[in-house]
Amino acid sequence: xxxxxxxxxxxxxxxxxxxxxxxxxxxxxxxxxxxxxxxxxxxxxxxxxxxxxxxxxxxxxxxxxxxxxxxxxxxxxxxxxxxxxxxxxxxxxxxxxxxxxxxxxxxxxxxxxxxxxxxxxxxxxxxxxxxxxxxxxxxxxxxxxxxxxxxxxxxxxxxxxxxxxxxxxxxxxxxxxxxxxxxxxxxxxxxxxxxxxxxxxxxxxxxxxxxxxxxxxxxxxxxxxxxxxxxxxxxxxxxxxxxxxxxxxxxxxxxxxxxxxxxxxxxxxxxxxxxxxxxxxxxxxxxxxxxxxxxxxxxxxxxxxxxxxxxxxxxxxxxxxxxxxxxxxxxxxxxxxxxxxxxxxxxxxxxxxxxxxxxxxxxxxxxxxxxxxxxxxxxxx
Amino acid sequence: xxxxxxxxxxxxxxxxxxxxxxxxxxxxxxxxxxxxxxxxxxxxxxxxxxxxxxxxxxxxxxxxxxxxxxxxxxxxxxxxxxxxxxxxxxxxxxxxxxxxxxxxxxxxxxxxxxxxxxxxxxxxxxxxxxxxxxxxxxxxxxxxxxxxxxxxxxxxxxxxxxxxxxxxxxxxxxxxxxxxxxxxxxxxxxxxxxxx
Numbered sequence: 047x048x049x050x051x052x053x054x055x056x057x058x059x060x061x062x063x064x065x066x067x068x069x070x071x072x073x074x075x076x077x078x079x080x081x082x083x084x085x086x087x088x089x090x091x092x093x094x095x096x097x098x099x100x101x102x103x104x105x106x107x108x109x110x111x112x113x114x115x116x117x118x119x120x121x122x123x124x125x126x127x128x129x130x131x132x133x134x135x136x137x138x139x140x141x142x143x144x145x146x147x148x149x150x151x152x153x154x155x156x157x158x159x160x161x162x163x164x165x166x167x168x169x170x171x172x173x174x175x176x177x178x179x180x181x182x183x184x185x186x187x188x189x190x191x192x193x194x195x196x197x198x199x200x201x202x203x204x205x206x207x208x209x210x211x212x213x214x215x216x217x218x219x220x221x222x223x224x225x226x227x228x229x230x231x232x233x234x235x236x237x238x239x240x241x242x243x244x245x246x247x248x249x250x251x252x253x254x255x256x257x258x259x260x261x262x263x264x265x266x267x268x269x270x271x272x273x274x275x276x277x278x279x280x281x282x283x284x285x286x287x288x289x290x291x292x293x294x295x296x297x298x299x300x301x302x303x304x305x306x307x308x309x310x311x312x313x314x315x316x317x318x319x320x321x322x323x324x325x326x327x328x329x330x331x332x333x334x335x336x337x338x339x340x341x342x343x344x345x346x347x348x349x350x351x352x353x354x355x356x357x358x359x360x361x362x363x364x365x366x367x368x369x370x371x372x373x374x375x376x377x378x379x380x381x382x383x384x385x386x387x388x389x390x391x392x393x394x395x396x397x398x399x400x401x402x403x404x405x406x407x408x409x410x411x412x413x414x415x416x417x418x419x420x421x422x423x424x425x426x427x
Numbered sequence: 428x429x430x431x432x433x434x435x436x437x438x439x440x441x442x443x444x445x446x447x448x449x450x451x452x453x454x455x456x457x458x459x460x461x462x463x464x465x466x467x468x469x470x471x472x473x474x475x476x477x478x479x480x481x482x483x484x485x486x487x488x489x490x491x492x493x494x495x496x497x498x499x500x501x502x503x504x505x506x507x508x509x510x511x512x513x514x515x516x517x518x519x520x521x522x523x524x525x526x527x528x529x530x531x532x533x534x535x536x537x538x539x540x541x542x543x544x545x546x547x548x549x550x551x552x553x554x555x556x557x558x559x560x561x562x563x564x565x566x567x568x569x570x571x572x573x574x575x576x577x578x579x580x581x582x583x584x585x586x587x588x589x590x591x592x593x594x595x596x597x598x599x600x601x602x603x604x605x606x607x608x609x610x611x612x613x614x615x616x617x618x619x620x621x622x623x
Contacts, residue, residue: 106571106578107547140545140573263518321542324518355520355535388529417554418530418564 073237076181078128088149088186095150102136102152109137109157109311117307118173121166122153125174125238129181135173141318143256147176149185158322160308161315162255162331164338166300167248170239178234184227245297250286255334262326301338313379316348325356346372347382354385365389380409384419391422400426451476454487460622461485462501465559465593468618470611473497482511495599495608497615500585503592510540526590530564537566537583537596545573559593559621561586569601580605584616595619 082088102108114137123130132151141158148154153176163169179185232249239246308315319328332349339345350368353361369386372378383406390399403419410416456469462485473487487497500509505526512521522536534553541548549569556565563586570579580601585594597612599605 101576105576107545107573107576139547142545260518318542318547321538321548323520323522323539323542325520326518384531388531391529392527414550415531415534415553417552421555422529 073234075127075129075238078132079181079183087189088183091185091189092150095148095152098148099134099150099152102138102154105138107139109139111137111311114307114311117303118155118169121170122173122177124242125170126177126180129177133177133180139318141315141322145172145176147179147185149180149183151180153177153180157311157315157318161312161319162259163252163304164255164301164334165248166304167239167244167246167298168252169304170242170244170300171235171246171249171252174238174242175231175235177238178231179227182227182230182234184224184231187227188224240297243297245299248299258334259327259330262330263324313344316344320348320351320355323355325352328352329356341375343372343375343378343382346375347379347385350382350385354389362389362393366393380406380413383409384413384415387419387422396426461499464622465499465501466618466620466622467615470614473611482508484510489608489611490599490604495604496597497608497612498596500592500594500596502621505590507592509536509592513543524592526587526592528587530585533585533587533592533594534564534566534583538568541568541570541581541598547571547573556584558584558586558616559588559619561588561593563587563593570598578602582609582612584619588621593619593621 082092084090084093115135118135118137122133122135126133129151133153134151135153135155137155137157137160140156141161142156143159143162144154144156145159146154153173155172159172160169163172236246236249239249319331322328329349329352332345332352336342336345336349346368350365350372353365353368366386366389369378369382369389372382373386383402387399387402387406390396390402400423403423406413407416407419407423413419451474454469454473454475456471458466458468460466473489475485475487476492485499485501486492487499489495503509503524505524507524509522509524512519520539522539524533524536528536530553534550538548538550547570551567551569553564553566556563558565563584566583566585568581568583570581571577572579578601579598581596581598583594583596585592587593595612595616597608597616599608
């Protein structure tokens with residue numbers, strides 16, 4: 047790049063950043079959205095979402111925990127200000143990172159996301175981002191765009207194989223369109239975080255952490271390998287933009303409150319994480335969580351599980367070290383002993399396996415696999 | 428939109444078309460040989476899919492594969508998959524059987540299979556159980572299918588014989604369908620033997 051081009055590029059971006067700063071200072075929350083007339087297209091969209099909300103409310107995947115519901119509703123209310131009465135938060139059991147806001151104010155957060163966030167400020171970054179979508183009525187824009195694309199796709203579909211490709215391109219473009227909305231919501235999210243006293247430097251960490259996980263897989267390409275990254279700005283872009291917007295910021299993180307609220311649920315969330323069957327990513331997540339809670343028996347147990355399931359060279363030894371460390375805390379989850387037994391058995395150490403399994407049965411005599419473990423002990427004897 | 432994403436969407440369209448054309452045939456009651464190795468006795472006829480979603484696992488049903496399924500894993504050798512590994516997203520550990528696996532590890536393979544895509548899996552019970560004239564195991568589980576929130580119940584029988592995995596699993600919605608189909612599935616599992 048020549049010097050002149052470089053200067054032009056730099057000035058263009060300075061102008062953009064200047065504009066961004068100005069936009070941030072000038073952006074104010076719009077007033078509450080009135081419920082649209084049912085006969086209009088927005089009214090139809092709301093009606094559809096109302097039906098979806100009824101389904102969601104009854105879904106067996108909904109996490110029903112009064113403390114968590116109250117905590118999330120409180121944060122949404124604080125960030126949403128006047129929009130508080132119109133926003134309803136639902137936690138859904140899904141071991142992936144996602145949150146979504148419907149045009150009628152139904153906000154879904156997925157349990158896999160809650161597991162990954164480190165503090166209240168990071169949660170606020172997500173909730174504020176989703177509120178940004180809501181107050182800017184992005185769903186309506188998206189629906190209008192999708193309708194235009196659907197009309198094009200229908201016309202293309204009549205043209206055989208060439209039409210099929212055109213139809214796929216049209217449908218794919220609908221996702222690309224939403225990236226601008228995501229950037230807009232990110233910008234609003236930072237404004238809302240700041241005005242509510244949160245440390246905005248936590249926002250880019252969310253994306254940096256997620257990127258680390260996805261990159262744990264060999265040959266990974268976040269833009270292709272994650273639905274979230276495929277339909278959102280790349281997390282590098284997002285992380286960098288948020289870092290620029292958050293620079294110089296201070297404020298509270300609320301790590302202790304967040305951890306305390308999530309604590310009763312975390313074991314189950316970690317079980318779901320391991321069942322997801324992506325042990326390399328789980329290990330990155332658990333390394334990160336253990337960095338701030340190095341003596342957590344449940345985190346040590348689950349990292350051992352991730353290593354045992356990844357089963358790369360040296361993983362058995364590392365898993366053994368984690369299980370042992372969990373036992374040394376004096377309060378290991380009972381399945382730690384079961385896994386220790388299995389590991390010892392696979393390493394041809396039957397006496398150690400028997401001892402570990404006996405410990406497991408003492409800790410969990412009514413476990414669903416107690417009879418099987420009893421038989422395994424008998425086979426050793 | 429990348430060419431890779433177009434290919435994914437195109438393959439999804441193909442799969443839908445393929446699923447619609449999948450051939451089904453009836454398996455009459457009496458003695459039946461599955462995959463040339465496992466002999467079972469049927470107390471009533473079942474429906475069999477000729478081509479099963481590309482995973483090569485024989486699948487039978489009474490009321491349709493989205494309702495109840497009886498799956499046969501016949502003589503899986505060391506390294507064989509109990510289900511294909513989806514190409515996306517990356518990083519998914521393959522569900523590969525290893526002949527050195529302990530029972531708990533084999534059950535974990537099925538747990539992973541039924542947990543795919545965010546479905547839930549809860550192991551209710553696993554006990555020693557003789558299957559195909561070999562010391563093996565029987566496990567019961569419950570699951571909630573992510574795609575439609577349907578609560579399922581399931582049962583599996585399995586054993587490792589000469590380093591090969593033989594197993595049968597049965598799943599159905601927990602109300603009405605599961606209790607209705609369980610006796611027949613159990614009688615099939617109890618009758619299973621390996622053809623010499």
